[in-house]
Amino acid sequence: MRWFLAILWFCLTNCLLFAQGQADLILIKAKFWTASSGLPSVEAVAVKGNRIAAVGSDAEILRWRGDKTMLLELPGRLVVPGFIDNHTHFLDGGFQLRSVDLRPARNEKELAERLRQRAETLAAGQWITGGRWDHEAWPGAKLPTRELIDAVTPKTPVFVSRLDGHMGLANSLALRLAGITRTTPDPDGGIIVRDPETGEPTGILKDAAQALVSRLIPSAPRQEEDEALRAAMNEAARFGVTSVQDITPWSAFETFRRAQDRNQLTVRITARTPLSAWEKQAEWIRKHSAGDDWLRLGGFKAFMDGSLGSTTAYFFEPYLDDPKTSGLLASEAIPESKMFNRMLAADKASLQLSIHAIGDRANHMLLDLFEAVAKRNGPRDRRFRIEHAQHLRREDISRFARLGVIPSMQPYHCIDDGRWAEKRIGPERIKTTYAFRSLLDEGARLTFGSDWTVAPINPLLGVYAAVTRRTLDDRNPLGWVPEEKITVEEAMKSYTIDNAYASFDESSKGSLETGKLADLVVLDRDIFTIPPVRIPQASVLYTIVGGKIVYRATPRK
């Protein structure tokens, strides 16, 4: 009897092995953080095709090994689910990598010098765009003006953005081409900044006023767009980002589709197109489909207000350093009924809404709008999202969980804005700024990302920012508003499984579990045990998307 059982056991296990086949890839001897609380500790992972075939003990996983299996032995390393970024401007990011970089400019002179150098490489009439300057990093923090750059760009139209994209600097040539003079009125939701003495435009255009110039800028040829996408995908892979929830103009969606048709995507993209043209997405889905695991249309993005850095985020109280204003509603939120009707219609078509709100009043209004839409259209699993949710009134924090609204936040902004936010909004309002801890404690599903190109795409910088809240100027070594710090584990969940939830993908990605897409990242060290201040020094060794290695660090010599 015993030998019979032994043979039976032998047959069963081997038949099983035969049925399960060989893994293409096995990761072993590392520490694994699965993002799934239900799993016992995992010692190894087997990947077959584009999926995770099994997770388990070394012995269990080694049974998947065959002669064609690639074995990655990773002692001392940490394996985590691929990072998901909840908010990117992905194609812009690729263009920015290839364009003039104004962010490192430490003063106005350096800004002009970088533009001079760039202009020298261009034919007359070719635009300089992008840039991402930050006047808050300069002595005096004054806004730049066209006079500063006119002399070095006489034949080059310039329209370069502040890093948050909520204002731009045009030179005189660009203003002339756009026909902007002292008599041009401010458009709804925008400001043409003027010299207080002469009334002449200074070159700074805020929010909706930017369109007066940006509509003149010719779109890039296809080939440049394809190259920008490639650069962006390389950047994502280098930092372990395997999925992005993108803010996608339709032209970028075309670029993504071209890459998909050629089988060139190495990052998964959920594309959110403008709410103002919501019918177009609904129509597209009806005709084709929403998409697949690589590229999918995932609802809409709209704006309630501007940004803190551009003094256009919409608050209940005025700005301290500019008491004439409390910020601006975005043009698409004027009047509010315009926004409401679009939200109502898009929601009725069962499509997801993500809406940008930064100031406390914009957030309050948006929560009201979400509540009204849900009431009108009836119960549904809709997962409304507020992009940024940066400044909240205390009494609004609990509404996120109650209404099922996802705070879609970008923690790097916290350590960036934290350098100067207090001078703008004062000591009281900063207490509920980037309220990570309070949102979690109130039961909200907090999600994280970068807002690349506004901030670097590197998720480890985001984890570091949320956990330490140390501002970039290092003036807050114990954390800026330290009550709102969260743990490494909480921040990692916001970058993985909770982000998957935010795009309705929690059953296919966001954690290391059998059957999920094989999106994994190998880090060179265990970020759960090192001091959090050292998290930015950790680096990615491998990025694996759909079972394929899309990035491998070059070994140090």
Ligand SMILES: [Zn+2]
């Ligand atoms: Zn953004």
